[in-house]
Amino acid sequence: MTYENPPAPGAGAPEPRRLFIKSYGCQMNVYDSQRMADTLAPEGYVETADPAAADVVVLNTCHIREKAAEKVYSELGRIRKLKDAAAGDGRRMVVAVAGCVAQAEGEEILRRAGSVDLVVGPQSYHRLPGLLGRAEAGEKVVETEFPVEDKFDILSPPSRAATRKRGVAAFVTVQEGCDKFCTFCVVPYTRGAEVSRPAAKIVAEVERLAAAGVRELTLIGQNVNAYHGVGADGRDWTLARLLWRIAEIPGIARLRYTTSHPRDVGDDLIAAHRDLPALMPQLHLPVQSGSDRILAAMNRRHTRADYLAVVGRLRSAQPELALSSDFIVGFPGETDEDFRDTVRLVETIGFASAFSFKYSPRPGTPAAELTEQVEESVKDARLQILQEAIERHRAAFNASCRGRTFDVLFERPGRHPGQLVGRSPYLQPVQAIAPAALVGQLRPVTVTEIGPNSLFGALAAPEMTSVQRGREIAAGA
Ligand code: 5AD
């Protein structure tokens, strides 16, 4: 296209608008928030860390437990004050609620929080520029459809600069939604049916990330090991097949995936834990309960014995495997005996870490309708006992790392000057004195001390590479 009168540089370009995004809940929300920022960047939105200065505030919300959902409303109370202050300065602030609360509550959010201009569910983020345009023009907008088009085809990829800023460990969504319908869980309703992205699109996204310096990749999905996206050969690929393919991408040194369901741990995934060096010896495999009665009431589709069997097979394939899990205490009808079974499972398996939650009835889920709800005080007492057991095993696992040397991928400056912080293969944060130039590099570190939340270590003498050795031989060393 040619212009008869070319515009002066910058003339007519819209003023940059400042965008503040806050994520709650899971890693997929973190990933989605990044995609939203990437999609709005070409439209002239620049991210700010200060909500008071923002022209657009997006809260990317979580609906998994009542507490998480309620947090949004208290945050909206604070945002309302900022919005009023901005209006006092003659500036309009647009407030958007995204994520799973948006999907689950829709219009209701506009009724409860008058400051909200836009409600947008997770399947409509690719429509964000248009939706925000309408909200900026003064319309109250609610978009919670499950559109036919694939949002991933439309969402913009990150710029190289954005990827660099986010660091060397990145997430990529490979699968979204869930068809399992555990009776306590809102995910099948908020994220919809299980959908896998085609392998070629994931590979292209990872190649871009790797070219911008990403070294560690976590493939994410609500039920990630149910992945069955179409592969390069036109057939459905399993998660294991996808992991092998991604491991070939230059620059990608480490792979992880989360969150998995015990029913979908395929033989080839177990084999990958044995044979694929880039796949880290760490796995988050939620079990929820150790009682068969409760597992059945939860519609988990696995028993305690099934879980133990799959863990046994994983550990035979990869004896180093550090396991983590999720637990719910106080599911309706849970007796002391059921709860003891859960604690026994923790003692039997010895998780390296775990998350545990009090059951929270969620509107629209079958378990919320059950009459035998457990008293809050009982839930509190059980949670405390379970967390003590989990903490004992976590501390023991961490203590077992003292004196060991393993590779750490350094991610960013540490707490103190001269320190870097990175992750062990088992996902523990590791602090070590190391030059800043090592950010983005894997280095062997010997663990010297165990802190409450991280390990402390010292750089181990790097193994001489063959190139160095060749040089020294040539120099007569
Ligand atoms: N109440 C408590 N915890 C829940 N989770 C999911 N739904 C609920 C609920 N209604 C927990 C599960 C899941 C994790 C992400 O959140 O343990 O694995």
Ligand code: SF4
């Ligand atoms: Fe929720 Fe169960 Fe699906 Fe996990 S597997 S997302 S707990 S329904």
